[in-house]
Amino acid sequence: MDLTADELAGVADLFGGLTRAELGRGLAELAFKSGEDVDPAVFADDIDAALASYHLVAVDPDGTGADVTDPLLVPGPVAFPELPPGATDLPHIMDVAERPVDSEAAAEAAQRRFQREAATAVDEDDVARIASLLDVSYELEAWGSVDLSTARERLDDATE
Incomplete structure (x- = not known):
């Protein structure tokens, strides 16, 4: 499954923010819906590229400003978040509550x-x-x- 950085930002935006593992899992769910059975780790390079390009930004979920091991990934300053096909079903598929991000x-x-x-x-x-x-x-x-x-x-x- 080939997704743009804007689509990764769109998936993260559906929830306010997702951890790297959650985003990978969500992308794997989308791939499964389109007939591909992939491991969430397949999307690691895509996530890294979206972070490097500032389509995604890593944020401390507690708001303390500390470096954390499992930050939330949120749409970044260059992103124009868009939803890939089937993404609107992800909140029903994934057990992740919407997260307000400051x-x-x-x-x-x-x-x-x-x-x-x-x-x-x-x-x-x-x-x-x-x-x-x-x-x-x-x-x-x-x-x-x-x-x-x-x-x-x-x-x-x-x-x-």
């Missing part, structure tokens, strides 16, 4: 991650990642009302 906590988590990744990209002189992060910075500021001007300036300086 948008401010999600924005702060994304900002912290962005700042770390920006520093790493500059330190490693990763031109492609720098360009990608520059694009994400504008989306993230609009999505989460955060200020990334300092990090963006550092990214801009690295491209000169």
Whole structure:
């Protein structure tokens, strides 16, 4: 089953947020509904790619801001969540309650991650990642009302 990052964000959005295991299980359920019997682990690379592209953001479910081992994955700043075929049945199939996620906590988590990744990209002189992060910075500021001007300036300086 081939899903877009926006579709992964759509599945997570159905519940407010899902853990990585829950999202994988939900995607496996969708694959099963379309005639494919796959292990949820098959979607690990898709989930990683959606996180890397900021289609998904990992958020502390308790709202403490701590790094946690099992964060909730929520739609991120570049996502246009859409539901893949059959996804509206997932709340009836999966035993997962809808979870309200504090948008401010999600924005702060994304900002912290962005700042770390920006520093790493500059330190490693990763031109492609720098360009990608520059694009994400504008989306993230609009999505989460955060200020990334300092990090963006550092990214801009690295491209000169």
